[in-house]
Amino acid sequence: MNPELPHKKLERQFYTGELLTVAKELLGKILVKNDGKIILSGKIVEVEAYDGSFDEAAHSFKGKTKRNEIMFGIGGFLYVYFTYGAHFCSNVVTGKEGDGTAVLIRAIEPVIGINRMIRNRFGRDLIKEKEKYNLTSGPGKICQALSITKDHYGIDLTGNKIFLLDQPILNDGQIVFSKRIGIKKSVDLPWRLYIKDNPYISRK
DNA sequence: CCACGGATTGGCT
DNA sequence: GCCAATCCGTGGA
Numbered sequence: 001m002n003p004e005l006p007h008k009k010l011e012r013q014f015y016t017g018e019l020l021t022v023a024k025e026l027l028g029k030i031l032v033k034n035d036g037k038i039i040l041s042g043k044i045v046e047v048e049a050y051d052g053s054f055d056e057a058a059h060s061f062k063g064k065t066k067r068n069e070i071m072f073g074i075g076g077f078l079y080v081y082f083t084y085g086a087h088f089c090s091n092v093v094t095g096k097e098g099d100g101t102a103v104l105i106r107a108i109e110p111v112i113g114i115n116r117m118i119r120n121r122f123g124r125d126l127i128k129e130k131e132k133y134n135l136t137s138g139p140g141k142i143c144q145a146l147s148i149t150k151d152h153y154g155i156d157l158t159g160n161k162i163f164l165l166d167q168p169i170l171n172d173g174q175i176v177f178s179k180r181i182g183i184k185k186s187v188d189l190p191w192r193l194y195i196k197d198n199p200y201i202s203r204k
Numbered sequence: 205c206c207a208c209g210g211a212t213t214g215g216c217t
Numbered sequence: 218g219c220c221a222a223t224c225c226g227t228g229g230a
Binding site for chain 1: 211
Binding site: 062065066067068081082083084085086 | 222224225226
């Protein structure tokens with residue numbers, strides 16, 4: 001582990017809290033992927049909350065299926081899904097057994113392994129300066145940059161493959177609440193949260 | 205078995 | 218700003 005990072009890994013209790021509380025507190029945390037050889041990490045700067053109990057846009061809204069069953073377990077596991085025939089997206093499952101709540105990680109700011117992320121995303125080592133902000137500015141881009149696939153479905157975030165490192169909780173004044181992106185149902189819920197003025201978010 | 209559409213992205217107008 | 222690509226999960230016949 002890089003000695004510059006704080007070492008406190010988030011534990012189960014963090015994830016089992018109320019959906020929007022966890023979504024807010026996820027902002028600023030450090031996402032780490034360690035496959036045993038390569039460590040890649042980034043600060044979470046944008047998320048979206050989903051609650052299957054009444055939110056029609058949530059994958060868990062219509063009940064448990066093989067695809068979404070991890071969403072119905074206790075918080076602190078990774079829900080990875082495949083969409084549009086091309087992209088994986090990562091969610092942090094939250095709450096208690098049976099809740100069906102999760103937070104989609106929409107954008108991160110690269111911290112460790114940037115050159116590896118560049119290669120994963122663009123297949124080459126050097127990028128133009130402006131491409132720096134195109135590395136991890138979307139849920140599909142994050143999974144490509146960090147090599148997260150369906151193989152990582154259901155990973156326990158309190159383990160050592162993919163986990164989060166604690167960081168100070170942000171003030172409400174540092175967080176922007178806006179409408180979620182790319183959905184057709186429950187479009188008015190202001191459940192997309194991002195860090196104000198951060199250049200790595202997917203869009204304003 | 206088959207048809208449909210999606211929590212996106214990137215390229216083109 | 219608009220739209221095609223692409224394929225798997227889901228639901229209905």
